[in-house]
Amino acid sequence: MxxxxxxxxxxxxxxxxxxxxxxxxxxxxxxxxxxxxxxxxxxxxxxxxxxxxxxxxxxxxxxxxxxxxxxxxxxxxxxxxxxxxxxxxxxxxxxxxxxxxxxxxxxxxxxxxxxxxxxxxxxxxxxxxxNLDRRPGVALPTEDRATGLAGSTLVHAGFSGDEETAAGMLDGLDDEDGRELASLVALAAVEDAVPRAAESVQRALRPHECDRFETLGGYADVLGAVARDRPGVGIALALGRDVEPTALETWREHGRRAHAALRAADTGRYDGLFVARVGGKAPLGTVARLCSQYRSPEPVALAVTDGEAAVVAGNGTAIEAPLGEAAAALDGRAVARDGRGTATFDGTADDYLVAFREAQ
Incomplete structure (x- = not known):
């Protein structure tokens, strides 16, 4: 590994x-x-x-x-x-x-x-x-390509979160082995994106086949979605219980919400930090990761809303201390490992941003 x-x-x-x-x-x-x-x-x-x-x-x-x-x-x-x-x-x-x-x-x-x-x-x-075989194409958890592309959080592109747009991109595509689809997805992911998007999208290409959710990457995408939105279903899925339909529906809605939140976010750029202020309830961990992979020109991406924040850092940038110190300053708590973390706190998004920048 x-x-x-x-x-x-x-x-x-x-x-x-x-x-x-x-x-x-x-x-x-x-x-x-x-x-x-x-x-x-x-x-x-x-x-x-x-x-x-x-x-x-x-x-x-x-x-x-x-x-x-x-x-x-x-x-x-x-x-x-x-x-x-x-x-x-x-x-x-x-x-x-x-x-x-x-x-x-x-x-x-x-x-x-x-x-x-x-x-x-x-x-x-x-x-x-x-004993998983690898094949051309895109890592999706379902045979329905339009649904898979729209729901996937391995990619953030124009079709993400929008099945109609995804279906339009697939219209007329004669591509049984998935090679042409992979090329289209790669090109869409780097359009108007930060340079690291070219590397990030590679994880969605040439997937390993998997019996349970078509591809290993698709299986992982579903696990991440249900863990954040419906932890009980996530545990059941990991235990091998028959919850695939519920897990797929949770994943589909999770992806829609995450992509919509990132597009609607009020963004700001600071020295070494890119911030996405998100309104309402959104899967902040996924938003922060997508922001880091496809939208942030800075090494640290912070997705924040009132009472909750998530951060993803690249290039070995340490975030555990500022994440925790900022949360503690607002009577909250945080957990972090390997450049990713989440905080809950008592205050507004702006309160946390100020505390986080002071702690950096």
Whole structure:
């Protein structure tokens, strides 16, 4: 798995040992695709070993209850946890832990999809175990190309969030293997976009095939959407439950809202920071990521609304300290890892922007 760092080799064994000895395990994760997948992988192993457990996901998790024999924080630090998974991709670390508990319970395709959410390229023994073929085309979670292009949050282009526009782009396209579609999507994604869009859109092209949602990238896109909008469905999806129709509808609406919010955002550029002020309720984590990949000329992209903010940083720019300090200044809390983070706070979008810039 190509990713930024691997967990300490002893960490999976220690976490597995703590879970193995527990009569009841609590899994507390952040509400994002990698974390929901990691939580699901751990929960599958617990089910395989008949260990009672409870899961919860939140953008900024509350301190966990103390009624469990073992509490595992997934994607964040928690003083009340007995173990934590923090290394990205969380899904790869969770697969290692699950393998220690119940090797047959590990779903390599699920783990690869979660790692894809974290920005990792499929490789290594998980890819060998999953045995996924790669093909030309675009990473979509559905055979309906218009629906897939409109809902996808792997790309932000003129067709994004608009099935009618997507269908119009496909009209008359005679392209069975997907090569021409991939070229059209790549060109649309870089039009009027920042230079890094050319690199970002590559993740949506030449996908690995996948039984559950057509492509691995499409599977990952759905996991990310349901984790943020309907965490309970996200856990069920990661557990292998039959929730695909609900998950796809959630993903479709999530994409529509995210693209609409980014287009309607009041943007501002500062030294090293690009801000998208978003009105109403929007999936800020997705908006911040799309902004960073396709719209921000600065290394840090901040999507913010009253009471909530999300940030994505590139080039190794540190954001954990300013994100947390700004939230604390407004009686709030924050979580961050590997250049991405979320904050909740008591105040307006402008209040948080001022606090964040002062903390940078």
């Amino acid at each position: 190509s990713a930024a760092g691997r967990p300490n080799e002893d960490a999976p064994g220690r976490t597995a040992a703590a879970m193995r000895e527990a009569g009841f395990v609590r899994l507390v994760g952040t509400a994002d695709g990698d974390a929901v997948t990691a939580t699901g992988l751990l929960a599958r192993a617990l089910e395989a070993t008949d260990t009672p457990y409870q899961t919860s996901l939140a953008a900024v998790p509350e301190p966990p209850a103390t009624d469990a024999d073992c509490t595992v924080a997934v994607g964040h630090e928690s003083g009340g946890a007995d173990a934590a998974l923090r290394e990205t991709p969380l899904s790869v670390a969770a697969a290692d832990v699950a393998r220690e508990l119940a090797a047959d319970a590990v779903d390599p395709t699920l783990a690869l999809a979660g790692a894809f959410c974290a920005g990792a390229e499929p490789s290594g023994r998980l890819l060998e175990a999953a």
